[in-house]
Amino acid sequence: MLxxxxxxxxxxxxxxxxxxxxxxQLYLHRIAALNSKLNAYITxxxxxxLVQARAADVQLAQSEAHALTGIPIAQKDIFxxxxxxxxxxxxxxxxxxxxxxxxxxxxxxxxxxxxxxxxNMDEFAMGSSNETSYFGSVKNPWNPNAVPGxxxxxxxxxxxxxxxxxATGTDTGGSIRQPAxxxxxxxxxxxxxxxxxYGMIAFASSLDxxxxxxxxxEDLALLLNVMAGFDExxxxxxxxxxxNYARDLNKPLNGLRIGLPKEFxxxxxxxxxxxxxxxSIAEYKKLGASVVDISLPNSRLSIPVYYVLAPAEASSNxxxxxxxxxxxxxxxxxxxxxxxxxxxxxxxxxxxxRRIMIGxxxxxxxxxxxxxxxxxxxxxxxxxxxxxxxxxxxxxxxPTTPTTAFNLGEKNDDPVQMxxxxxxxxxxxxxGLPGMSIPAGFSGNGLPVGLQIIGNYFDEARMLxxxxxxxxxxxxxxxxxxxxxx
Amino acid sequence: xxxxxxxxxxxxxxxxxxxTEQEAQxxxxxLLNIFGLIAEMQAVDTTGIAPMSHAQDITQRxxxxxxxxxNQRELFQAAAPQIKKGLYLVPQVIE
Numbered sequence: 001m002l003x004x005x006x007x008x009x010x011x012x013x014x015x016x017x018x019x020x021x022x023x024x025q026l027y028l029h030r031i032a033a034l035n036s037k038l039n040a041y042i043t044x045x046x047x048x049x050l051v052q053a054r055a056a057d058v059q060l061a062q063s064e065a066h067a068l069t070g071i072p073i074a075q076k077d078i079f080x081x082x083x084x085x086x087x088x089x090x091x092x093x094x095x096x097x098x099x100x101x102x103x104x105x106x107x108x109x110x111x112x113x114x115x116x117x118x119x120n121m122d123e124f125a126m127g128s129s130n131e132t133s134y135f136g137s138v139k140n141p142w143n144p145n146a147v148p149g150x151x152x153x154x155x156x157x158x159x160x161x162x163x164x165x166x167a168t169g170t171d172t173g174g175s176i177r178q179p180a181x182x183x184x185x186x187x188x189x190x191x192x193x194x195x196x197x198y199g200m201i202a203f204a205s206s207l208d209x210x211x212x213x214x215x216x217x218e219d220l221a222l223l224l225n226v227m228a229g230f231d232e233x234x235x236x237x238x239x240x241x242x243x244n245y246a247r248d249l250n251k252p253l254n255g256l257r258i259g260l261p262k263e264f265x266x267x268x269x270x271x272x273x274x275x276x277x278x279x280s281i282a283e284y285k286k287l288g289a290s291v292v293d294i295s296l297p298n299s300r301l302s303i304p305v306y307y308v309l310a311p312a313e314a315s316s317n318x319x320x321x322x323x324x325x326x327x328x329x330x331x332x333x334x335x336x337x338x339x340x341x342x343x344x345x346x347x348x349x350x351x352x353x354r355r356i357m358i359g360x361x362x363x364x365x366x367x368x369x370x371x372x373x374x375x376x377x378x379x380x381x382x383x384x385x386x387x388x389x390x391x392x393x394x395x396x397x398x399p400t401t402p403t404t405a406f407n408l409g410e411k412n413d414d415p416v417q418m419x420x421x422x423x424x425x426x427x428x429x430x431x432g433l434p435g436m437s438i439p440a441g442f443s444g445n446g447l448p449v450g451l452q453i454i455g456n457y458f459d460e461a462r463m464l465x466x467x468x469x470x471x472x473x474x475x476x477x478x479x480x481x482x483x484x485x486x
Numbered sequence: 487x488x489x490x491x492x493x494x495x496x497x498x499x500x501x502x503x504x505x506t507e508q509e510a511q512x513x514x515x516x517l518l519n520i521f522g523l524i525a526e527m528q529a530v531d532t533t534g535i536a537p538m539s540h541a542q543d544i545t546q547r548x549x550x551x552x553x554x555x556x557n558q559r560e561l562f563q564a565a566a567p568q569i570k571k572g573l574y575l576v577p578q579v580i581e
Contacts, residue, residue, distance in 0.1 A: 096565055097564070097565065099558070099561045099562055099564065099565065191541075192540070192541050192542075193540075193541075193542060193544075206539050206540060232547070232549065235546055235547065236540060236544070238542060238544070300526075301526065301527055301530065303523065304523055304524045304525070304526050304527040305527060307520060307523060307524055308524055308527070315501060319501075319502075322502075323567060324566070324567070324574050324576055325562075325563075325565070325566055325574060326565035326566055326567075327565075327567075328567075329567035329568070333577065334577075335577050335578075335579075336576055336577045336579050337502070338504075338577075339576065339577055340502040341502050341503060341504035342504050344501075344502055344503050344504070345503055345504035345505065346504075348503070353503055353513075354513065354516060354517070354520075356501050356503060357494070357497050357498065357501060357503070357513060357517060358517065358520060358521075360497045360500050360501040361489070361493070361497045361517070364497065364500060370528070371524070373537055374527060374528070374530070374532060375527060376537030376538055376539060377532035377535040377536070377537050377538070378527060378530055378532060378535075379537070379538045380535055380536060380537065380538035381530070381532070381535060383538060383541060414519075415516055415519070415520060416519050416520060416522075416523050419520075419523070431541060432540065432541025432542070433541070457541065457542075
């Protein structure tokens with residue numbers, strides 16, 4: 001059951017081989033046994049999950065079921081879910097119980113999926129290793145001394161260790177793709193605007209985008225079908241026709257043109273990642289694809305641009321945490337300003353404060369043009385590189401990360417080194433394009449390698465087709481971590 | 487880039503982040519490193535390039551001027567650190 005696809009689970013539920021309550025309990029028991037090792041979940045609420053499972057069983061009995069009815073899904077703790085503690089990995093929100101549902105949560109509730117629990121994450125999604133979580137770091141199921149990636153590290157570890165059927169994540173600079181790569185699972189960041197940000201705790205609003213994390217491209221397609229959709233409560237949500245993202249899964253790849261950006265294969269890429277990526281490109285050629293050399297000349301600027309734009313937007317978004325309306329308030333203070341300063345100093349962790357500082361500085365008087373505006377202009381240059389590239393190819397491929405999972409603590413003292421681990425993912429967020437990562441092999445020390453697939457705007461169905469066809473002829477996505485009993 | 491320790495204090499005050507002397511010194515060193523990383527951006531010629539905030543260049547939607555939310559004060563104030571008679575309590579600001 002634990003290795004079944006979402007389609008297989010749905011079939012088992014509809015044919016009464018297993019009930020949603022039984023399936024939910026199966027996962028809850030695994031979480032009870034394994035979460036102390038992995039720390040993938042921040043909050044579990046058995047009673048609330050089982051209420052949903054019982055309702056799903058009623059729906060299933062009345063044959064009103066959707067493909068995901070009764071399936072337990074782990075939700076990143078960035079999504080407000082009514083009645084659930086929603087912390088965003090921060091002390092600031094450590095006792096915040098959400099009074100409403102995010103659009104993503106509403107969408108899963110609407111089809112009768114079960115909220116299995118809230119997954120661990122870097123504080124306010126700021127991090128690439130899950131080590132900035134107030135609730136402690138997540139361990140990589142493939143090696144407990146290694147990081148799971150971040151910020152959606154809890155979701156990635158939970159999927160990888162079979163502590164949920166599938167999960168959600170969010171991706172501002174790589175936070176779905178990078179942990180998916182480091183934990184050996186599949187993850188998709190849709191085109192900006194496809195999934196509503198309503199009720200998703202804001203980090204950098206012009207970049208934040210939610211997406212699914214699962215074991216296969218086929219599972220991702222089913223999840224995206226539920227998550228996507230116009231929502232008027234998000235001013236950047238795009239009104240579009242409803243799509244079936246699974247419609248092209250079985251198309252052959254004959255004639256597919258794969259663009260390989262030379263910048264993604266230059267210095268800094270580790271040898272075992274390069275080897276696995278080259279092998280997967282060779283596999284694609286066998287499937288009928290051809291390869292085109294392309295260039296994204298401005299992609300080298302994506303890290304500096306990102307570390308102006310994201311902190312600037314974060315400093316603005318996080319100004320709402322003032323210890324007045326919700327969230328942490330310092331126990332002692334002398335006046336209102338002191339209350340703000342102490343509540344924020346005590347409620348935020350180091351990385352969050354660092355980014356608020358960067359953001360406040362670049363937005364301060366006299367620096368706006370030199371930093372924020374300049375970064376927004378270069379953002380357009382980076383996006384234009386992709387527009388040019390997609391004139392020559394259908395999808396772009398490369399490594400998701402420069403190395404496999406690094407060790408816990410390894411990059412903690414050096415923020416710049418940590419920031420550089422997102423070198424291949426950030427440009428995609430800046431351009432607003434869809435990107436995904438799928439398992440593509442292992443390094444010599446047994447850690448997973450992720451292949452990144454970048455598509456043109458709204459080309460998620462094609463990317464899922466490209467990923468699914470690869471997963472029909474390889475078995476990397478079916479491997480399970482040796483330290484975890486399945 | 488010449489970010490001084492006084493700039494660090496000034497920014498911390500603007501951001502309403504309390505900071506000890508030692509925290510400010512650590513922050514200073516780290517911010518200098520990060521701005522070293524960002525500096526590469528300054529040399530790029532962006533004359534005539536329009537700033538980009540959304541990939542689809544959409545404009546803000548308008549909505550009808552009708553009530554869409556109803557009052558849920560009690561529900562929302564349940565999360566507040568301190569309230570009294572439906573009001574948020576903060577330290578006295580007017581003498």
